Amino acid sequence: MMQQINLYRPIFRRQEKKFSALAMLQAGAAIAIGIAIIYGLLWWQVRDLRQELRQTDARLAASTKRLDDATRQFGPGAKSKLLEDQVADLEKQIAARLRVRDLLGRGLFSNTTGxxxxxxxxxxxxxxxxxxxxxxxxxxxxxxxxxxxxxxxxxxxxxxxxxxxxxxxxxxxxxxxxxxxxxxxxxxxxxxxxxxxxxxxxxxxxxxx
Structure with a gap:
């Protein structure tokens, strides 16, 4: 009587390809589109931040000029509501300017090529x-x-x-x-x-x- 011995092992089985070339191409295209969308949004954020920084610089210059004018008008030691308002406004402009510069200075958006x-x-x-x-x-x-x-x-x-x-x-x-x-x-x-x-x-x- 002949006895058959199974020499076949699962490890030698031809492995099925889990990812076809078309699937890889589609996945790559999806990733590329996602990256383009993300960095498009980042580009808009950078543009808005730079525009905000320019506007803040302009307001800061105007506030500084008004403060200088008020100081000359009322004198260094004089106190007035106008002068206090000018100082408070100037402090706000400086704080806003520093926040924007901090965002741009961190390098969060430096990698514009994605x-x-x-x-x-x-x-x-x-x-x-x-x-x-x-x-x-x-x-x-x-x-x-x-x-x-x-x-x-x-x-x-x-x-x-x-x-x-x-x-x-x-x-x-x-x-x-x-x-x-x-x-x-x-x-x-x-x-x-x-x-x-x-x-x-x-x-x-x-x-x-």
Whole structure:
């Protein structure tokens, strides 16, 4: 009697592609549209803030002139309701001006080109066998955190090296600091991929090296 031995294992099964080229293209288009909308709104905010700053500067100059005129009219030691009103108005104008300058000075809107260059770099340097599952970009791209999966861990350093060659990422040092295999599936079948997580080196990290 012949006995058949099943040498087939799920791990050798051809993995179904979870994302088709069309789906990736649609996702990329959706991301690009979302980014364009966000930075369109930010551009309007910057324009409004700069306009408000110009108006505040004009009001500040007018208030300063009125205060000088009142001081000359009533004398340095004289007190009057008009002079007190001028001082209060001047203080409000200065406070408003400082608030606007603080917003513009923080660099919150300094990255006027948006993150589109970064996404283009991620897509252009794509390597078959690697796919990103999430990312976090801070400010104008000073700090980045990317996470993804790969069916070949040796591809991760290669992908990092290719990203570092992108002009949009010039001067950014990437460090892989997590590379782990997810728990086995039900039935003990090994998961055919590993998760990776890497980020750019911050100024604090650079100081430690």
């Amino acid at each position: 993150y589109s260059d970064f996404f283009v770099a991620f897509a252009r340097q794509h390597i078959s066998g690697i796919w990103l599952t999430g990312f976090d970009i801070t400010g104008a791209g000073e700090n980045m955190r990317l996470q993804g999966r790969t069916n070949d861990p040796a591809l991760v350093p290669r992908y990092v090296q290719r990203l570092s060659a992108e002009q949009a990422l010039a001067g950014k040092e990437f460090q892989v600091f997590t590379l782990s295999r997810p728990p086995e599936k039900d039935g003990g079948a090994a998961v055919p991929y590993v998760d990776f997580l890497f980020r750019t080196a911050s100024a604090k990290d650079a100081g430690k090296s």
